[in-house]
Amino acid sequence: MKSRVAVAMSGGVDSAVAAWRLLEEGYQPTGVTLELWTQSGSKQTAETVAHAARVCRILGIPHQSIDIRTEFETRIVQSFARQYLAGLTPNPCVDCNHAVKWRSILQFAKREGIPKVATGHYARLVRNRDTGRYEIRKGIDRSKDQSYVLWQLDQGQLADTILPLGDFSKNEVIDLSHRNQLVQSIAQESQDICFIPHNSYREFLESYLPQELAKIGTGELVDAEGNVLGCHDGFFNFTIGQRKGFRMGFGERRYVQSIDPARNLVVIGEDESLYRKAMYIGNLNWVAGEPCDSIRGEMKIRYHHSGAECQVTRLEDGRYIVRFMEAQRAITPGQAAVLYDGDRLLFGATILE
DSSP states (O other): OOOEEEEEOOSSHHHHHHHHHHHHTTOEEEEEEEEOOOSTTOSOSHHHHHHHHHHHHHHTOOEEEEEOHHHHIIIIIHHHHHHHHTTOOOOHHHHHIIIIIIHHHHHHHHHHTOOEEEOOOSEEEEEOTTTOOEEEEEOSSTTTOOGGGGTTOOHHHHHTEEOTTTTSOHHHHHHHHHHTTOGGGOOOOOOSOTTSGGGOHHHHHHHHSHHHHHHHOOEEEEOTTOOEEEEESOGGGOOTTOOOOOSSOOSSOOEEEEEETTTTEEEEEOGGGGEEEEEEEEEEEESSSOOOSEEEEEEESSTTOOOEEEEEEEOTTSOEEEEEEEEEEOOOTTSEEEEEETTEEEEEEEEOO
């Protein structure tokens, strides 16, 4: 009999099959559901806990729920709102994995004397025999690979983690859930951010920060030369690359090129204006090795980005500049940039500008 393991349970197919696989391998799983957000309109409700508890009953394993709503709001929701109103487009799910989810489930495991934690992410963990470091590798199913959202995890967190689904495809996981009659008790999976209803940033901000948004008011739509083309209802309605939401039409399609929150300006242009061959990054977390001044690899600039060859060089001010072999479209400050060597995650960082 292998050791005990605390499994993050959302009530969805991935966490259900992750727990089932651990049972099959001889582990003693305990399902743990984190209560994150239960405000009106959100997807994170008591129903999530009920789904997870039902799956655990089918599997015959214990289930615990942990209320971390206050911490989640402070560390993730408030941070997201502040960054968004600063003109950035943050990725709260990436921050949540490191700062809240792993931290909370590891604390629970330590209190209960459980040595390992596990999740249903589609990624793999490998310990490098030469360096002794734990490395994150892409999942076998590249269409579902979630290594990108795990780049902030530190070596201590990785050492105590098991990722049971990294060697499985999504179709295989769905098939396993059906064959083991888990699918009858699992919730519909969602790719949306849990605290943003209907995946609408504006709807969330209007309900969460109504007074702050009211102060912003209308602003100007301008081209790259500063010529005024029209007006808008507030810069917070736009993200880099967006082509909808303008008050007027144009002769050709226009896209958001950049955002100036201080002046409430939104710069728009044709599609060609969105392409850049370089960007600055900071807040690096070196996963697969020690920091170095120059490195080549393939970088993803958003979750669904296919990756692009680049050269990364450290600057004297501590930032790094990324130079792409081919120009990339809609590079967005606030998003994560993750560098790979094949399927091995070298480091992750935050796009600065």
